[in-house]
Amino acid sequence: MIGILIKKELLVIFRNRSFLLTALIIQLLLFTAAAGGYRVFQESKAERLAAEKEKREQWLHQDPKHPHIAAHFGNFAYMPKTGLSLFDYGLDAFTGTVVYLEPHKQNEFSFKPAEEQNASLRFGELSLAMILQLLFPLLIIFNCFTAFSKERSGGTIQLLYSQGVSFRQLYLGKFLACCIWILLLVLPAFILLLLTQIWIKSAALELLRLLLLSTFYLFYLFLVAAVTLLVSAYSKNAKPAILTMIGIWLGFMVLVPKWSASAGDNLYPLPSKYDFLQAIRRDIHQGIDGHNAKGTRAEQLKTQLLQKYHVDTVSKLPFNFEGYVMQAGEAYSSRVYDKHFSKLQSRLQQQNQIGLWCSLIDPFMAIKNISMGLCGTDYGTHLDFQRQAENYRRFFVRSMNQDMEEHSKLGDWEYKVKKDTYAKIPAFHYVQRTIGQSLAPYLLGFCSLGLWLLVMVLLVEIYNKQSK
Amino acid sequence: MKLYKIIFSNELRLMLRSSTQMIALVLFVCLGAYSIYYGHSEIRKQENRLQGVADTIQKSRRHYLEAFKADTSTAAGKYAYESAAMPSLARFNYNFLAINPPTAMAGLSLGQRDLYRYYYILNAQNLYAQTLKGDIDNPFKLSAGNFDLAFVCIYLLPLLIIALSFDVLSAEQDLGTLSLISTTSFSLKQIVAQKIRFRCLLVLLLVMVLSLGAFLCSGPGLQLLPAVFWLMVLFAYSGLWFAIMYLIISFKMNTSLNAISGIVVWICLLIVVPALINLLVANGQKQQASSLASLMRSRNMPEKEDAMREVLGDFYAYYPALKPIDTTKTPFFFFQGYSAFLMVDQMKSKKLVDELYRSVKRRDQKVGYFNLISPAVYSQELLNHLSGTDMDREFQFKAAIEKYHQKIFWFSNQALFGNRMLRAKDYAHAPRFSFKPAPFSMEHLLLGLFQLSGISICLLFWGGKNLSVDFNEE
Numbered sequence: 001m002i003g004i005l006i007k008k009e010l011l012v013i014f015r016n017r018s019f020l021l022t023a024l025i026i027q028l029l030l031f032t033a034a035a036g037g038y039r040v041f042q043e044s045k046a047e048r049l050a051a052e053k054e055k056r057e058q059w060l061h062q063d064p065k066h067p068h069i070a071a072h073f074g075n076f077a078y079m080p081k082t083g084l085s086l087f088d089y090g091l092d093a094f095t096g097t098v099v100y101l102e103p104h105k106q107n108e109f110s111f112k113p114a115e116e117q118n119a120s121l122r123f124g125e126l127s128l129a130m131i132l133q134l135l136f137p138l139l140i141i142f143n144c145f146t147a148f149s150k151e152r153s154g155g156t157i158q159l160l161y162s163q164g165v166s167f168r169q170l171y172l173g174k175f176l177a178c179c180i181w182i183l184l185l186v187l188p189a190f191i192l193l194l195l196t197q198i199w200i201k202s203a204a205l206e207l208l209r210l211l212l213l214s215t216f217y218l219f220y221l222f223l224v225a226a227v228t229l230l231v232s233a234y235s236k237n238a239k240p241a242i243l244t245m246i247g248i249w250l251g252f253m254v255l256v257p258k259w260s261a262s263a264g265d266n267l268y269p270l271p272s273k274y275d276f277l278q279a280i281r282r283d284i285h286q287g288i289d290g291h292n293a294k295g296t297r298a299e300q301l302k303t304q305l306l307q308k309y310h311v312d313t314v315s316k317l318p319f320n321f322e323g324y325v326m327q328a329g330e331a332y333s334s335r336v337y338d339k340h341f342s343k344l345q346s347r348l349q350q351q352n353q354i355g356l357w358c359s360l361i362d363p364f365m366a367i368k369n370i371s372m373g374l375c376g377t378d379y380g381t382h383l384d385f386q387r388q389a390e391n392y393r394r395f396f397v398r399s400m401n402q403d404m405e406e407h408s409k410l411g412d413w414e415y416k417v418k419k420d421t422y423a424k425i426p427a428f429h430y431v432q433r434t435i436g437q438s439l440a441p442y443l444l445g446f447c448s449l450g451l452w453l454l455v456m457v458l459l460v461e462i463y464n465k466q467s468k
Numbered sequence: 469m470k471l472y473k474i475i476f477s478n479e480l481r482l483m484l485r486s487s488t489q490m491i492a493l494v495l496f497v498c499l500g501a502y503s504i505y506y507g508h509s510e511i512r513k514q515e516n517r518l519q520g521v522a523d524t525i526q527k528s529r530r531h532y533l534e535a536f537k538a539d540t541s542t543a544a545g546k547y548a549y550e551s552a553a554m555p556s557l558a559r560f561n562y563n564f565l566a567i568n569p570p571t572a573m574a575g576l577s578l579g580q581r582d583l584y585r586y587y588y589i590l591n592a593q594n595l596y597a598q599t600l601k602g603d604i605d606n607p608f609k610l611s612a613g614n615f616d617l618a619f620v621c622i623y624l625l626p627l628l629i630i631a632l633s634f635d636v637l638s639a640e641q642d643l644g645t646l647s648l649i650s651t652t653s654f655s656l657k658q659i660v661a662q663k664i665r666f667r668c669l670l671v672l673l674l675v676m677v678l679s680l681g682a683f684l685c686s687g688p689g690l691q692l693l694p695a696v697f698w699l700m701v702l703f704a705y706s707g708l709w710f711a712i713m714y715l716i717i718s719f720k721m722n723t724s725l726n727a728i729s730g731i732v733v734w735i736c737l738l739i740v741v742p743a744l745i746n747l748l749v750a751n752g753q754k755q756q757a758s759s760l761a762s763l764m765r766s767r768n769m770p771e772k773e774d775a776m777r778e779v780l781g782d783f784y785a786y787y788p789a790l791k792p793i794d795t796t797k798t799p800f801f802f803f804q805g806y807s808a809f810l811m812v813d814q815m816k817s818k819k820l821v822d823e824l825y826r827s828v829k830r831r832d833q834k835v836g837y838f839n840l841i842s843p844a845v846y847s848q849e850l851l852n853h854l855s856g857t858d859m860d861r862e863f864q865f866k867a868a869i870e871k872y873h874q875k876i877f878w879f880s881n882q883a884l885f886g887n888r889m890l891r892a893k894d895y896a897h898a899p900r901f902s903f904k905p906a907p908f909s910m911e912h913l914l915l916g917l918f919q920l921s922g923i924s925i926c927l928l929f930w931g932g933k934n935l936s937v938d939f940n941e942e
Contacts, residue, residue: 029740036747051761058762069768076761094583094607100764108602110764112583114610116828118859119579119852120835120845122613123742134739142728238724243488243631246731254623255499261612262506272517273604274589278524344604352608379608 001165005173006180013181019143023185026131026139033126034192037086041200048078051098056427064416067408068326071400074102077389077428079109082376083202084209087193088129090377093121099386101393101428103330103400104284106337108273109386128189129371132217133364134253137224140182141249144228145241147174153237167467171229171460178225186221190214209374209435216374219449220367226456233463252364260358260365264351271347276340283336297332298325315409323405330397337390345383352379359445363452366445373438380441384433392428399425471654472662479666483632492631493674500620500678507575507616508685510582518567518587525565525589529895532562536892553889556803559592559880566590566872566901568865571856572689573698576682577618577848579857583610588869592880594810595873596763596817599866617682618851621675621702622844623738626709628674630730632667633713636660638723657935660717668710675702694854697913701854704920705847711927718934741842749834760824763817769809773797776805783808786815790885798887807881818870825863832859843920850916853908861905868903875899 013019055076062073079097096109114121124130151157151170160170190210197206228245235241271279302314302321314321359365372378400417408415439446483489535552538545551557567587574581585603613619637660640646649659676699683695716729769775784791798804839846852858879898883890 032744033747040747055761063770065770072768074765091607091611094610096602098761100601100761102765107764108604110600110602110761112602112607112610114583116824116831117746118832118835119848120742120842121746123746123845123848124739126740126743126747130739130743135735138731138735146724239635239727240488242724242727246727250627258612258615258619261606261609262615265606265609266506266509269513270604270606272521274521274524274587276604348606351606355608382607 002169002173002176005165005170006177009174009177010180013143013177016143022139022142026135026185027188029126029131029135030128030189030192033128033131034086034189034196037089037127038196038199041081041083041086041196044081048080048097052076052078052427059425060419060422062422064419066415067400067403067417067421068103068323070417070422071103071397074100075393075396075425075428076100077385077392077430079382079385080430082432083197083200083206084193084213084375085377086196087127087213088371088375088377089125089127090129090372090375091379091382092377093117093125095379095382099389101389101396103397104333106341106390106393109382128193129368129375132186132189132221133368133371136182136186136221137249137253137364139185140178140221140224141228141242141245144174144178144225145232145245146238147229148233149235149238149241161467166464167233168460168464171233171464174229175222175226178229179222182221182225183218186214186218209438212435213371213374216367216370216449220363223363223449223452223456227452230456230459230463252362256358256362257355257365257368260355261351264354267354268347268350270344270351276344280336280340283339284333298328301325301328319405320408323401323403323408326404327398327401330394330401334394348379356441356444359442360448360451363448366442366448369442369445370439373442374435376432376438378438378441380438381433384437385430388430389428396425471652471659475659475662476666479663483670489632492628496620496624496628496674497678499624500617500674501681503615503617503620504575504678504682504685507578507614507682510578510614510616511570511575514570514581514586518569521587521589522565522567525563528563529898532558533892533895536895552895553891555880555884555888555890556800558890559807559877559884562591562880562898564590564872564876564879564899564901566869566903568861568903571694572686572691573683573694573855574857575686576616576679576698577851577855577857578614578616579618579848579852579855580859580862581857582614584862584865586865590869590873590876592807592810592877594763594814594817595870596760596814596821597765599869600760600764617678618848618855620678621705622848622851625671625675625702625706626734626738626844629667629671629706629709629713630727630734632671633664633710633717634726634730635723636663636667636713637717637720638726641720642723655936657932660714660935661932664710664714664717668706671706671710672703675699675706694908697908698851698854700917701847701850701913701920704917704924705843708843708920708924708927711924711931715927715931715934718931720934737842737844741838742845745835745838745842745845749838760820763820769806771802773801776802776808779809779812780805782812786811800884800887803884807877807884811877811881825866828859829863839916840919840923843923846916847920850913853912856905856908864905865903868901872899872901 059073059075062070065073077099079095081092085092093114094112097111097113099109100107148157151160157170161167190213193210193213194207197210227248228241231244231248232238232241235244301324305317305321305324306312306314309317311317317324355365356369359369369378373380400421403417403421404415407417531548532552535548538548540546540549551561565587566589568584570581570586582605585599588599590598635642637646637656640649650656652659679695679699679702683690712733713730716726716733719729721729769779792798835845839849849858853860876899879894880890883894
């Protein structure tokens with residue numbers, strides 16, 4: 001019986017000209033988004049690689065200079081775009097793309113693409129993810145909201161019931177038919193994505209992410225179809241059904257995400273950069289000043305070292321005391337930065353937590369987060385990149401300070417590193433997170449999808465009992 | 469006239485009875501009220517932050533002035549005095565504050581204000597090394613945007629208009645009263661127009677009430693002209709949406725199709741068209757500034773006499789009046805060399821930054837060509853422009869900062885190149901930042917209003933033509 005129902009539903013939908021037209025429009029949009037995303041990805045990648053190369057050359061070809069001065073010349077870490085970022089741009093426009101790495105300071109990311117745009121970017125950018133998250137559900141809503149009201153007004157529902165078809169069967173038939181045409185329409189998007197990934201020679205890991213993405217998106221869209229069909233069943237006629245679904249769409253996709261972000265910001269305000277840096281400066285001031293080997297804390301360090309090496313003056317130490325103080329100062333400032341940055345991160349986490357909790361009831365937010373996580377365009381990936389860049393900063397500053405400590409003499413600021421020392425510092429390379437790490441922050445999102453599925457099954461059963 | 473009155477009172481009665489429409493109205497008012505609160509609380513936060521930074525800067529300035537009276541026989545007093553009097557130290561330690569204060573209407577449309585830095589703390593170091601570094605913010609929040617009054621009016625007002633007018637004609641069809649109406653001496657076009665007029669008045673009243681509420685919260689700094697233009701832009705935008713609905717209704721489709729068509733147009737104008745323009749025209753994700761990263765680098769140069777003399781030579785070519793007749797090295801020689809290096813380097817960097825600004829403006833101009841097909845983005849731009857939260861204001865702020873930085877540079881370097889110490893008198897005359905942004909462009913606004921109204925008139929004309937054809941004739 002269900003097979004017949006599915007066949008009938010598919011026949012009706014594929015005979016519907018307005019459905020075919022909207023489906024065609026959606027396909028065109030998907031193609032445009034894929035082509036545009038691919039172009040943006042390639043251009044951004046080329047620009048990033050050129051900038052990275054240029055900065056690396058500058059680092060390698062700087063004049064021989066004192067290692068600490070060379071460290072002050074600094075390095076840059078450019079945020080790479082993942083292959084899947086052409087599917088979902090996520091937060092890329094609002095996270096900076098490059099960070100300047102220098103001694104004593106942990107800088108913020110600079111150059112947000114959104115800064116170079118007027119207000120239009122705030123309206124969103126066409127991407128495959130945006131179409132599947134926002135527009136595709138509307139296609140489903142518009143084609144399913146009359147599913148039961150039409151049967152009711154046409155009197156066919158009673159006819160079906162009298163033939164022994166239960167509501168559960170009818171619902172399942174309609175739902176599976178929906179799933180089939182959704183699958184048919186969504187498939188080209190993922191084929192396009194797969195082709196672009198092959199084209200850009202994406203790693204095998206990306207293909208696994210792609211597989212997961214397609215699974216989660218299909219689940220999300222099936223859920224939208226299930227809700228629409230249920231609303232249609234519970235509504236007396238088509239008008240309340242469409243109004244309810246538009247209301248749900250608007251609430252979940254426009255209002256809740258915006259509200260959760262505003263509420264987070266209001267409840268847990270961020271410090272100003274000035275206050276933040278002042279607090280760091282205050283703490284660092286209490287510690288060791290790397291540039292001042294005669295400071296109080298440096299004097300304490302000196303006493304300890306003299307005792308440890310059984311010598312009476314720092315010039316008799318087996319290393320350059322100034323270099324040692326420089327690195328001790330760096331290590332101290334790193335501890336201060338760690339303390340303040342971890343405070344800042346937990347504040348940001350608190351802000352975003354509201355959005356994560358909202359994703360428990362809002363499947364749109366759930367899929368949005370999961371999608372960004374899998375595509376490497378979420379805040380978690382940005383944080384991870386920030387962490388790796390900071391580790392690299394500490395590594396190259398430590399290496400330069402070590403060179404000073406080991407090769408120069410006390411008070412010798414004329415010492416210069418050899419040119420090949422620069423090459424010993426490898427270029428920064430970002431290691432992408434594993435799938436598990438990418439998805440871990442969004443467990444609530446998975447719960448949301450599961451929860452909605454459970455509620456749907458329950459409501460169908462309740463209606464089924466009522467209709468008997 | 470009598471029929472018009474009857475339609476008005478009847479529509480009012482029907483609306484009061486319709487729970488859907490009443491819910492939509494109440495929800496809209498509540499969201500509008502929340503948006504006013506949100507916008508103003510955001511601006512208050514920014515103002516508090518600005519005040520806090522200004523107070524700290526002021527406090528540190530007082531310390532500098534007091535340092536001139538310090539007892540230099542003590543180590544601490546000497547250190548304090550030297551920090552204030554030595555131009556080579558003061559140039560990088562004495563801070564100046566440049567702020568972009570919010571306009572009275574900024575809370576109504578926060579625009580790009582959350583994205584751009586609205587204050588900078590500057591010294592005589594290279595300007596771009598100080599301004600290009602990023603700020604602390606939450607990308608998730610930036611991406612979600614602001615829940616301000618402009619958002620409610622641009623995004624949600626059209627939905628209210630759709631909810632109020634999608635069944636203007638089809639409800640009569642469904643109830644079977646259309647044939648009754650046809651028997652009156654008034655044409656279908658006149659009746660539909662009158663029904664739309666009723667809803668239009670209601671919406672304009674709502675917009676007016678919400679805007680007036682927001683104006684009242686804006687405080688005494690509010691100017692009349694921008695406020696009037698704010699209302700005019702919103703009226704024109706609402707008018708456009710009523711014209712769209714009038715056109716949809718004129719096709720005499722059933723209730724569901726009208727609602728769907730309205731929503732489809734909303735999706736196209738609010739989501740699809742802007743998103744397409746951003747992708748295809750603006751290259752939204754494409755980063756133009758990353759090549760400027762080098763400008764953030766700490767500026768260092770070889771501390772050798774030859775290198776110093778070379779850069780000073782370049783510097784004196786720009787400022788010949790400062791070139792000393794006696795070329796013997798003064799105690800300030802190396803400091804002068806570094807300052808000269810900074811200035812020459814800044815001039816080179818400025819060319820790169822100016823080129824970036826030009827290309828950003830070009831891209832903005834390109835997007836502007838599509839205003840006619842993207843009225844929502846256009847209206848948002850106009851509201852941002854009126855509220856002083858658009859990119860144009862940001863460029864003006866950046867230009868003012870560049871000018872101010874020149875003064876900051878010369879504050880300490882005037883003494884440095886004059887081979888003298890700074891005095892308390894110099895600090896009393898330290899440059900202050902004054903930012904007088906250009907008033908909003910009347911031409912830009914009138915063009916916007918003309919375009920929005922032009923589209924509306926065309927749509928109304930088309931809709932009217934459709935409605936002139938009788939049901940029976942069809």
